[in-house]
Amino acid sequence: MSDKPESLTQADESALMQLREEIDRLDTEILALISKRANCAMKVAEVKMKASGNAGAVFYRPEREAQVLTSVMDRNPGPLGNEDMAKLFREIMSACLALEKPMEVAYLGPEGTFTQQAALKHFGQWVKTKPMPAIDEVFREVEAGACNYGVVPVENSSEGIVNHTLDTFITSNIKICGEVELRIHHHLLAGPNTKHDKISRIYSHQQSLAQCRKWLDAHMPHAERIAVSSNAEAAKRVQGEWNSAAIAGELAASLYDLEIVESKIEDSPDNSTRFLIIGTEQVGPSSEDKTSLVVSMRNEPGALYHLLKPFNEFGVDMTRLETRPSMTGNWTYVFFIDFAGHCEDESAIKVINAIRETAVDVKVLGSYPKGVL
Numbered sequence: 001m002s003d004k005p006e007s008l009t010q011a012d013e014s015a016l017m018q019l020r021e022e023i024d025r026l027d028t029e030i031l032a033l034i035s036k037r038a039n040c041a042m043k044v045a046e047v048k049m050k051a052s053g054n055a056g057a058v059f060y061r062p063e064r065e066a067q068v069l070t071s072v073m074d075r076n077p078g079p080l081g082n083e084d085m086a087k088l089f090r091e092i093m094s095a096c097l098a099l100e101k102p103m104e105v106a107y108l109g110p111e112g113t114f115t116q117q118a119a120l121k122h123f124g125q126w127v128k129t130k131p132m133p134a135i136d137e138v139f140r141e142v143e144a145g146a147c148n149y150g151v152v153p154v155e156n157s158s159e160g161i162v163n164h165t166l167d168t169f170i171t172s173n174i175k176i177c178g179e180v181e182l183r184i185h186h187h188l189l190a191g192p193n194t195k196h197d198k199i200s201r202i203y204s205h206q207q208s209l210a211q212c213r214k215w216l217d218a219h220m221p222h223a224e225r226i227a228v229s230s231n232a233e234a235a236k237r238v239q240g241e242w243n244s245a246a247i248a249g250e251l252a253a254s255l256y257d258l259e260i261v262e263s264k265i266e267d268s269p270d271n272s273t274r275f276l277i278i279g280t281e282q283v284g285p286s287s288e289d290k291t292s293l294v295v296s297m298r299n300e301p302g303a304l305y306h307l308l309k310p311f312n313e314f315g316v317d318m319t320r321l322e323t324r325p326s327m328t329g330n331w332t333y334v335f336f337i338d339f340a341g342h343c344e345d346e347s348a349i350k351v352i353n354a355i356r357e358t359a360v361d362v363k364v365l366g367s368y369p370k371g372v373l
């Protein structure tokens with residue numbers, strides 16, 4: 001059978017050539033427009049530096065980036081899908097921001113974790129990402145100014161809240177300046193020495209083993225399940241081992257050169273994890289925002305009523321309420337609250353002031369754009 005592409009007629013050849021000439025003309029225009037846009041971004045950086053007296057200018061503006069991406073999706077004429085078009089603009093903005101100031105972003109490592117994937121999804125490929133061994137180390141890296149921003153996991157759709165992240169906010173002054181959600185696909189990965197029918201050990205993070213429990217029970221009931229600190233750690237470990245496999249994501253497979261033996265083995269079809277972007281600056285309003293608070297209340301009758309009443313009274317939509325034991329003493333609790341809107345909104349100010357009247361302490365963790373991508 002000929003391995004040449006099917007031979008085209010003279011007319012087809014001519015049509016193909018004309019279309020490619022049109023694409024070349026369009027690429028020339030796109031090249032010029034992206035370059036003009038990049039020059040514009042550099043002038044924006046000059047304005048930011050002048051406005052801040054050249055010291056501590058804030059170049060990354062999540063509220064503005066959310067507006068750009070939302071506008072792109074609203075105006076997208078097709079045929080590319082809205083999310084695909086937004087991802088293209090995500091990378092253009094990432095390159096423009098890097099011209100203003102190269103960003104370094106800390107994340108829960110090691111390399112290849114879903115948190116790294118989330119960081120690259122949110123900031124684009126132009127940021128430098130730095131793996132940290134633990135969630136509180138990500139906070140410390142940002143507090144110390146060693147990195148501009150951080151990315152930490154906060155909630156998984158099947159496993160619930162990541163308590164370590166919430167607990168770290170209680171004692172930290174770091175702000176939340178964004179959020180990003182990642183569809184979590186777990187794959188069974190193996191190194192070159194592993195015979196797929198001889199796999200006797202499977203490594204992964206405890207949460208990932210739990211999220212694939214039914215698949216493992218059905219397909220590999222006799223393989224030993226070994227929990228390690230992260231999925232990427234699992235992938236790194238099986239590189240050199242034989243007859244073992246890891247459950248991890250696509251990024252880990254490519255980083256550690258592992259074969260995807262079985263893909264998408266998670267039990268829940270819409271398994272996803274929400275990550276928070278942390279930084280030192282409060283974010284301005286974007287018109288599609290949410291605000292996160294941590295409130296400590298006296299352990300007395302009616303405490304929860306006084307906490308919830310202002311939201312109803314001032315018409316603010318509370319979207320999340322989590323309770324955590326406080327670090328200060330037994331049987332006292334703190335409440336993590338998310339609500340729709342920005343903390344500078346008039347109604348939000350009224351709610352926060354009303355809560356302050358009965359709470360022991362109220363800390364605004366941050367207002368930030370709702371995740372767009």
Ligand SMILES: C=C(O[C@@H]1C=C(C(=O)O)C=C[C@H]1O)C(=O)O
Pocket residue numbers: 040041044059060061062064065068092093094096097100
């Ligand atoms: C250009 C700006 O700087 C950055 C780059 C942006 C972009 O490329 O559109 C948007 C927001 C900022 O993160 C700006 O603040 O407008």
